[in-house]
Amino acid sequence: MTGSSDGVFFLTGKDFTNAGSASSNLKSILENMGIPADIVRRASIAAFEAEMNAIIYAVAGMLSYSITPEAVKVTLQDMGPGIPDIDLAMKEGYSTAPDYIREMGFGSGMGLPNIKKNTDKLTVNSVVGEGTTLEFVIYLEGPPPQTS
Amino acid sequence: MTLGEIRGILGAIVITQRTDMDREIGRAYCADLMSDVLAFSVTQSLLITGLTNVQVVRTADVADIKAIVFVQGKRPDLDTIETANSKNIPLLVTNLSMFETCGRLYENGLRSATGDTP
């Protein structure tokens, strides 16, 4: 793969016409850099879920990425309602989405679990009433050895 | 089976341009909830859905889905079709219900992606 790259996408809340386009663009960037297909797919899926969460719930958000020979790192900061109980939000099938969101094909409660499943490291910080910052990392060479 | 054969079985029409009807499809999956599609990482499969918004195509792109069949004669809008054209994701439309669509394809030997690792 070629070098390093970083950048940022700005997301507008409730902008469903463009929802998912940031992740689509990120996918193209990763592919053009020669990143292995499996990593591209995992990163794209995780970014897509994070992006959709921001667009569904927040007023605005910023998806920034940093690609190095070691890892793909994505950070999603949003100005949204925040997550009162992160552990609960991580449960498969748990959803706070209103019905109209479900009718659009979202809100099945799989978003955060999907991100966790596809990434090597995930941190979620949230302040209710202010917003959520989510960061995930996928290591290109596999996760670093654990120290017990 | 190929996309062409799928079109025949479902009596479907193709709404994307320059579509390769010889594209091989090895698995199929039906869903209307996009996160479920991503949860099961049904890569390289045919997605059968009744949802026609542009996120379906974006989800398909992110999940490496090979083609999409819309059921009940539902058609996506032009922007969605254009997005599919640019991502080279074939779109088909059938008048059959999702139940009938799955039933017929299964009858002809198509099966789902099982689990989430290819």
Place this chain on the structure above:
Amino acid sequence: MKLSDLIEQMSLELKTAETDLTREVTSGYVSDMLSDVIANAREGSVWVTFQSHLNIVAVASLKGISGIILVNGRIPAEETIKKASAENVPIMTTSLTAFDLVGKLYALGLRCR
């Protein structure tokens, strides 16, 4: 066929106790969109979905659906099971995908219309 026969033939797991399994299943419907089920599903049909939100019980009651089959090993929340039991809506689960399950129902002769 009776719902109880279907459960046996498809090796489904029943999640709701004391719901009526003797009812006849006359057709099948597969969709995750509540609005679509409300518009199109027929009375007596068995509903195949991955959607496990509480609202599925109300929709099933409204449409006279004979039972709901959750796919992909989806485990319904306790509150969904409780409501389904209270409304006499049988909920069953399978580890199969919706596509594979519908394929098998179709092979048994079940149709949508």
